[in-house]
Amino acid sequence: MIQKILNDQVMANVADKSVGQLHTLTEFQAYAKLHSYSPGWAWYQFNNRRKKKW
Incomplete structure (x- = not known):
């Protein structure tokens, strides 16, 4: 139940973002x-984003 609420919140936060504004794997998964x-x-x-940072 708690996981579903968190997933819904992530989906709502990602809805108006572009790919360049995403940071966590969870955000990328919600965007996808x-x-x-x-x-x-x-x-x-x-994974590509992490490689470019380091």
């Missing part, structure tokens, strides 16, 4: 779900 992207897209984008 909202835009009907595959689950692998979220991991790929998050």
Whole structure:
């Protein structure tokens, strides 16, 4: 139950953001779900973002 509430909050927070404004894997996953992207897209984008930071 708590996890569902948290997921709904993340979905609401991500709804008006662009890909460049996302930071966590959870945000990428919520964005992918909202835009009907595959689950692998979220991991790929998050992993690329981490590589560029370091």
